[in-house]
Amino acid sequence: MKSSLTLEQQICFQLYTASKELTRLYRPILAPLNLTYSQYLVMLVLWEEDNIDMKQLGDRLTLDSGTLSPLVKRLMQLDYVEKIRATDDERRVVLSLTPVGSALREQAEEVPLKVSGMLNIDEATYVAYMEMLIDIKARLRDFREREG
Amino acid sequence: MKSSLTLEQQICFQLYTASKELTRLYRPILAPLNLTYSQYLVMLVLWEEDNIDMKQLGDRLTLDSGTLSPLVKRLMQLDYVEKIRATDDERRVVLSLTPVGSALREQAEEVPLKVSGMLNIDEATYVAYMEMLIDIKARLRDFREREG
DNA sequence: TATAATTAGATTGTGCACAACTTAATCGTC
Protein backbone atom coordinates (compact mmCIF):
# COMPACT_ATOMS: atom_id res chain seq x y z
CA MET A 1 0.00 0.00 0.00
CA LYS A 2 0.88 3.70 -0.30
CA SER A 3 3.82 3.41 -2.58
CA SER A 4 3.46 6.94 -3.94
CA LEU A 5 6.44 9.21 -3.43
CA THR A 6 4.23 12.30 -3.19
CA LEU A 7 5.13 14.45 -0.24
CA GLU A 8 1.63 15.13 0.98
CA GLN A 9 0.66 11.47 0.87
CA GLN A 10 3.32 10.37 3.31
CA ILE A 11 2.29 10.13 6.91
CA CYS A 12 5.80 11.05 8.00
CA PHE A 13 5.47 14.43 6.35
CA GLN A 14 2.07 15.12 7.91
CA LEU A 15 3.36 14.15 11.35
CA TYR A 16 6.49 16.21 10.91
CA THR A 17 4.70 19.39 9.86
CA ALA A 18 1.83 18.95 12.34
CA SER A 19 4.33 18.63 15.17
CA LYS A 20 6.32 21.64 14.01
CA GLU A 21 3.21 23.79 13.64
CA LEU A 22 1.82 22.79 17.01
CA THR A 23 5.15 23.64 18.60
CA ARG A 24 5.00 27.00 16.87
CA LEU A 25 1.62 27.59 18.51
CA TYR A 26 3.20 27.05 21.92
CA ARG A 27 6.05 29.49 21.37
CA PRO A 28 4.19 32.74 22.10
CA ILE A 29 2.31 31.08 24.98
CA LEU A 30 5.51 29.89 26.62
CA ALA A 31 7.53 33.03 25.96
CA PRO A 32 6.18 34.84 29.07
CA LEU A 33 7.35 31.86 31.14
CA ASN A 34 10.81 32.11 29.59
CA LEU A 35 10.54 28.51 28.41
CA THR A 36 11.14 26.81 25.10
CA TYR A 37 8.86 23.96 24.18
CA SER A 38 11.34 21.28 25.27
CA GLN A 39 12.08 23.07 28.51
CA TYR A 40 8.34 23.19 29.14
CA LEU A 41 8.16 19.41 28.75
CA VAL A 42 10.90 19.02 31.33
CA MET A 43 9.05 21.32 33.72
CA LEU A 44 5.84 19.32 33.15
CA VAL A 45 7.64 16.18 34.26
CA LEU A 46 9.03 17.89 37.36
CA TRP A 47 5.71 19.46 38.33
CA GLU A 48 4.24 16.00 38.12
CA GLU A 49 7.07 14.26 39.94
CA ASP A 50 9.75 16.29 41.68
CA ASN A 51 13.19 14.92 42.62
CA ILE A 52 13.83 12.60 39.72
CA ASP A 53 17.19 11.88 38.15
CA MET A 54 18.35 12.60 34.61
CA LYS A 55 17.83 8.99 33.58
CA GLN A 56 14.18 8.93 34.63
CA LEU A 57 13.61 12.28 32.98
CA GLY A 58 15.13 11.03 29.75
CA ASP A 59 12.94 7.92 29.84
CA ARG A 60 9.79 10.01 30.19
CA LEU A 61 10.69 12.30 27.32
CA THR A 62 12.68 9.83 25.19
CA LEU A 63 15.66 12.15 25.27
CA ASP A 64 19.24 11.24 26.06
CA SER A 65 21.80 13.00 28.23
CA GLY A 66 23.28 14.74 25.20
CA THR A 67 20.05 16.70 24.86
CA LEU A 68 19.08 16.97 28.51
CA SER A 69 22.38 18.00 30.08
CA PRO A 70 22.63 21.40 28.34
CA LEU A 71 18.86 21.91 28.50
CA VAL A 72 18.79 21.41 32.27
CA LYS A 73 21.81 23.69 32.59
CA ARG A 74 19.71 26.45 31.04
CA LEU A 75 16.84 25.73 33.44
CA MET A 76 19.33 26.07 36.28
CA GLN A 77 20.48 29.42 34.95
CA LEU A 78 16.82 30.49 35.06
CA ASP A 79 16.75 29.28 38.70
CA TYR A 80 13.83 26.96 37.92
CA VAL A 81 15.67 23.75 38.79
CA GLU A 82 18.60 22.51 40.83
CA LYS A 83 20.80 19.44 40.71
CA ILE A 84 21.91 17.41 43.71
CA ARG A 85 24.11 14.37 43.47
CA ALA A 86 22.42 11.36 45.05
CA THR A 87 24.13 9.94 48.13
CA ASP A 88 22.99 6.33 47.71
CA ASP A 89 24.30 6.08 44.15
CA GLU A 90 26.81 8.75 43.28
CA ARG A 91 26.32 8.33 39.55
CA ARG A 92 22.81 9.68 39.85
CA VAL A 93 21.98 13.38 39.80
CA VAL A 94 18.62 14.31 41.25
CA LEU A 95 16.70 17.24 39.79
CA SER A 96 14.41 19.29 41.97
CA LEU A 97 12.33 22.39 41.55
CA THR A 98 13.47 25.64 43.10
CA PRO A 99 10.80 27.84 44.71
CA VAL A 100 10.78 29.88 41.51
CA GLY A 101 10.29 26.76 39.39
CA SER A 102 7.55 25.53 41.69
CA ALA A 103 5.76 28.83 41.63
CA LEU A 104 5.83 28.89 37.83
CA ARG A 105 3.41 25.99 37.80
CA GLU A 106 0.51 28.28 38.56
CA GLN A 107 1.12 30.29 35.38
CA ALA A 108 1.65 27.08 33.43
CA GLU A 109 -1.74 25.73 34.46
CA GLU A 110 -3.29 28.00 31.88
CA VAL A 111 -1.21 26.70 28.99
CA PRO A 112 -3.24 23.58 28.07
CA LEU A 113 -6.46 25.56 28.26
CA LYS A 114 -5.11 28.24 25.98
CA VAL A 115 -3.86 25.65 23.51
CA SER A 116 -7.08 23.67 23.28
CA GLY A 117 -8.94 26.94 22.93
CA MET A 118 -6.72 27.87 20.01
CA LEU A 119 -7.14 24.44 18.46
CA ASN A 120 -10.89 24.85 18.89
CA ILE A 121 -11.35 21.13 19.41
CA ASP A 122 -14.04 19.26 21.33
CA GLU A 123 -13.24 16.73 24.01
CA ALA A 124 -14.23 13.65 22.01
CA THR A 125 -12.13 14.59 19.01
CA TYR A 126 -9.23 15.48 21.25
CA VAL A 127 -9.34 12.08 22.92
CA ALA A 128 -9.69 10.27 19.60
CA TYR A 129 -6.64 12.09 18.23
CA MET A 130 -4.62 11.31 21.32
CA GLU A 131 -5.47 7.64 20.91
CA MET A 132 -4.40 7.66 17.28
CA LEU A 133 -1.05 9.16 18.14
CA ILE A 134 -0.54 6.70 20.95
CA ASP A 135 -1.44 3.91 18.53
CA ILE A 136 1.13 5.10 16.00
CA LYS A 137 3.75 5.00 18.72
CA ALA A 138 2.59 1.54 19.78
CA ARG A 139 3.04 0.31 16.21
CA LEU A 140 6.52 1.77 16.11
CA ARG A 141 7.34 0.12 19.42
CA ASP A 142 5.94 -3.19 18.18
CA PHE A 143 8.19 -3.05 15.18
CA ARG A 144 11.26 -2.24 17.25
CA GLU A 145 10.51 -5.11 19.59
CA ARG A 146 9.83 -7.44 16.66
CA GLU A 147 13.09 -6.82 14.86
CA GLY A 148 14.82 -3.63 15.97
CA MET B 1 -11.46 21.08 28.60
CA LYS B 2 -8.19 19.23 29.18
CA SER B 3 -6.74 21.43 31.84
CA SER B 4 -4.54 18.70 33.31
CA LEU B 5 -0.83 19.39 33.30
CA THR B 6 0.01 15.71 32.95
CA LEU B 7 2.56 15.10 30.24
CA GLU B 8 0.91 12.11 28.62
CA GLN B 9 -2.45 13.85 28.43
CA GLN B 10 -1.19 16.66 26.28
CA ILE B 11 -1.65 16.24 22.57
CA CYS B 12 1.48 18.28 21.93
CA PHE B 13 3.57 15.69 23.74
CA GLN B 14 2.03 12.80 21.83
CA LEU B 15 2.60 14.57 18.52
CA TYR B 16 6.13 15.50 19.46
CA THR B 17 7.16 11.99 20.48
CA ALA B 18 5.28 10.28 17.63
CA SER B 19 7.05 12.52 15.13
CA LYS B 20 10.44 11.89 16.70
CA GLU B 21 9.93 8.14 16.80
CA LEU B 22 8.70 7.96 13.22
CA THR B 23 11.73 9.95 12.12
CA ARG B 24 13.89 7.49 13.99
CA LEU B 25 12.28 4.69 11.98
CA TYR B 26 13.37 6.41 8.76
CA ARG B 27 16.98 6.83 9.81
CA PRO B 28 18.25 3.32 9.01
CA ILE B 29 16.12 3.22 5.84
CA LEU B 30 17.57 6.49 4.56
CA ALA B 31 21.14 5.81 5.64
CA PRO B 32 21.98 3.79 2.48
CA LEU B 33 20.81 6.76 0.40
CA ASN B 34 23.09 9.05 2.40
CA LEU B 35 20.12 11.22 3.34
CA THR B 36 18.85 12.62 6.60
CA TYR B 37 15.12 12.80 7.06
CA SER B 38 14.92 16.49 6.15
CA GLN B 39 17.13 16.02 3.14
CA TYR B 40 14.81 13.21 2.05
CA LEU B 41 11.87 15.61 2.21
CA VAL B 42 13.71 18.04 -0.05
CA MET B 43 14.47 15.26 -2.50
CA LEU B 44 10.81 14.21 -2.45
CA VAL B 45 9.82 17.70 -3.51
CA LEU B 46 12.39 17.76 -6.31
CA TRP B 47 11.45 14.32 -7.62
CA GLU B 48 7.90 15.55 -7.77
CA GLU B 49 8.73 18.90 -9.33
CA ASP B 50 12.22 19.60 -10.60
CA ASN B 51 13.62 23.11 -11.15
CA ILE B 52 11.99 24.99 -8.32
CA ASP B 53 13.50 27.86 -6.40
CA MET B 54 14.34 28.04 -2.69
CA LYS B 55 11.20 30.02 -1.96
CA GLN B 56 8.85 27.43 -3.47
CA LEU B 57 10.75 24.66 -1.71
CA GLY B 58 10.44 26.46 1.60
CA ASP B 59 6.71 26.94 1.06
CA ARG B 60 6.18 23.23 0.44
CA LEU B 61 8.12 22.19 3.54
CA THR B 62 7.35 25.21 5.75
CA LEU B 63 11.06 25.83 6.19
CA ASP B 64 12.87 29.13 5.83
CA SER B 65 16.14 29.93 4.11
CA GLY B 66 18.00 29.70 7.39
CA THR B 67 17.26 25.98 7.43
CA LEU B 68 17.28 25.30 3.70
CA SER B 69 20.44 27.11 2.62
CA PRO B 70 22.86 24.92 4.57
CA LEU B 71 20.76 21.80 3.96
CA VAL B 72 20.83 22.30 0.19
CA LYS B 73 24.55 23.01 0.39
CA ARG B 74 24.99 19.50 1.79
CA LEU B 75 22.86 18.01 -0.99
CA MET B 76 25.13 19.79 -3.47
CA GLN B 77 28.19 18.29 -1.82
CA LEU B 78 26.58 14.88 -2.35
CA ASP B 79 26.07 15.85 -6.02
CA TYR B 80 22.33 15.23 -5.75
CA VAL B 81 21.29 18.78 -6.56
CA GLU B 82 22.58 21.90 -8.26
CA LYS B 83 21.77 25.57 -8.03
CA ILE B 84 21.41 27.91 -10.98
CA ARG B 85 20.66 31.60 -10.63
CA ALA B 86 17.52 32.49 -12.58
CA THR B 87 18.03 34.92 -15.46
CA ASP B 88 14.59 36.51 -15.42
CA ASP B 89 14.82 37.43 -11.72
CA GLU B 90 18.34 37.39 -10.38
CA ARG B 91 17.21 37.10 -6.79
CA ARG B 92 15.86 33.61 -7.47
CA VAL B 93 18.02 30.50 -7.33
CA VAL B 94 16.64 27.47 -9.15
CA LEU B 95 17.33 24.00 -7.78
CA SER B 96 17.60 21.05 -10.12
CA LEU B 97 18.42 17.39 -9.80
CA THR B 98 21.76 16.13 -11.03
CA PRO B 99 21.82 12.77 -12.84
CA VAL B 100 22.91 11.20 -9.54
CA GLY B 101 20.03 12.82 -7.67
CA SER B 102 17.59 11.77 -10.37
CA ALA B 103 18.82 8.19 -10.35
CA LEU B 104 18.43 8.01 -6.58
CA ARG B 105 14.70 8.16 -7.03
CA GLU B 106 14.55 4.54 -8.00
CA GLN B 107 16.03 3.46 -4.68
CA ALA B 108 13.78 5.89 -2.84
CA GLU B 109 10.66 4.37 -4.36
CA GLU B 110 11.01 1.54 -1.87
CA VAL B 111 11.07 3.78 1.19
CA PRO B 112 7.31 4.32 1.66
CA LEU B 113 6.67 0.60 1.19
CA LYS B 114 9.25 -0.33 3.77
CA VAL B 115 7.87 2.20 6.23
CA SER B 116 4.25 1.11 5.96
CA GLY B 117 5.39 -2.47 6.26
CA MET B 118 7.20 -1.61 9.46
CA LEU B 119 4.18 0.28 10.77
CA ASN B 120 2.07 -2.76 9.92
CA ILE B 121 -0.94 -0.59 9.17
CA ASP B 122 -3.89 -1.18 6.88
CA GLU B 123 -4.96 1.29 4.22
CA ALA B 124 -8.10 2.49 6.00
CA THR B 125 -6.30 3.23 9.25
CA TYR B 126 -3.49 4.93 7.37
CA VAL B 127 -5.95 7.20 5.61
CA ALA B 128 -7.77 7.97 8.87
CA TYR B 129 -4.50 8.93 10.53
CA MET B 130 -3.51 11.14 7.62
CA GLU B 131 -6.86 12.90 7.85
CA MET B 132 -6.40 13.48 11.57
CA LEU B 133 -3.03 15.10 11.03
CA ILE B 134 -4.32 17.22 8.18
CA ASP B 135 -7.24 18.26 10.37
CA ILE B 136 -4.93 19.28 13.23
CA LYS B 137 -2.98 21.43 10.80
CA ALA B 138 -6.20 22.92 9.44
CA ARG B 139 -7.24 23.90 12.97
CA LEU B 140 -3.86 25.50 13.54
CA ARG B 141 -4.16 27.39 10.27
CA ASP B 142 -7.70 28.48 11.14
CA PHE B 143 -6.46 29.90 14.40
CA ARG B 144 -3.60 31.77 12.76
CA GLU B 145 -5.96 33.26 10.20
CA ARG B 146 -8.47 34.13 12.91
CA GLU B 147 -6.06 36.05 15.11
CA GLY B 148 -2.43 35.20 14.46
C1' DT C 1 12.80 58.49 -12.80
C1' DA C 2 14.41 58.70 -8.22
C1' DT C 3 13.50 56.40 -4.07
C1' DA C 4 10.95 53.83 -0.76
C1' DA C 5 9.09 49.24 0.10
C1' DT C 6 9.24 44.53 -0.82
C1' DT C 7 11.29 40.18 -1.94
C1' DA C 8 14.82 36.12 -2.47
C1' DG C 9 18.40 34.19 -0.53
C1' DA C 10 22.31 33.92 2.67
C1' DT C 11 24.44 34.47 7.26
C1' DT C 12 24.69 34.53 12.32
C1' DG C 13 23.34 33.02 16.71
C1' DT C 14 20.60 30.05 19.88
C1' DG C 15 18.66 25.84 21.14
C1' DC C 16 17.18 21.07 20.25
C1' DA C 17 18.16 15.97 18.80
C1' DC C 18 21.18 12.40 18.55
C1' DA C 19 25.39 9.50 17.71
C1' DA C 20 29.81 8.51 19.56
C1' DC C 21 32.81 8.84 23.15
C1' DT C 22 34.63 9.72 28.07
C1' DT C 23 34.62 9.38 33.06
C1' DA C 24 33.33 7.69 37.27
C1' DA C 25 30.46 4.74 40.08
C1' DT C 26 28.22 0.41 40.75
C1' DC C 27 27.24 -4.44 40.00
C1' DG C 28 28.16 -9.33 38.93
C1' DT C 29 30.99 -13.17 39.01
C1' DC C 30 34.62 -15.52 40.31
Next chain:
DNA sequence: GACGATTAAGTTGTGCACAATCTAATTATA
Protein backbone atom coordinates in the same frame (compact mmCIF):
# COMPACT_ATOMS: atom_id res chain seq x y z
C1' DG D 1 38.17 -8.78 47.47
C1' DA D 2 39.55 -8.27 42.43
C1' DC D 3 38.12 -7.20 38.03
C1' DG D 4 35.41 -7.08 33.85
C1' DA D 5 30.76 -5.45 32.48
C1' DT D 6 27.26 -2.23 33.01
C1' DT D 7 25.26 2.17 34.10
C1' DA D 8 24.56 7.50 34.85
C1' DA D 9 25.86 11.63 33.38
C1' DG D 10 28.57 14.67 30.68
C1' DT D 11 31.13 16.22 26.33
C1' DT D 12 31.92 16.70 21.39
C1' DG D 13 30.46 16.99 16.80
C1' DT D 14 26.85 17.15 13.14
C1' DG D 15 22.62 18.59 11.42
C1' DC D 16 18.02 20.65 11.85
C1' DA D 17 14.69 24.73 13.15
C1' DC D 18 14.02 29.36 13.54
C1' DA D 19 14.59 34.38 14.77
C1' DA D 20 17.05 38.35 13.41
C1' DT D 21 19.83 40.63 10.33
C1' DC D 22 22.16 41.63 5.79
C1' DT D 23 22.66 42.19 0.75
C1' DA D 24 21.14 42.62 -3.67
C1' DA D 25 17.41 42.65 -6.98
C1' DT D 26 12.85 43.94 -8.09
C1' DT D 27 8.55 46.45 -7.73
C1' DA D 28 5.66 50.32 -6.38
C1' DT D 29 4.87 55.01 -5.85
C1' DA D 30 5.65 59.70 -5.34
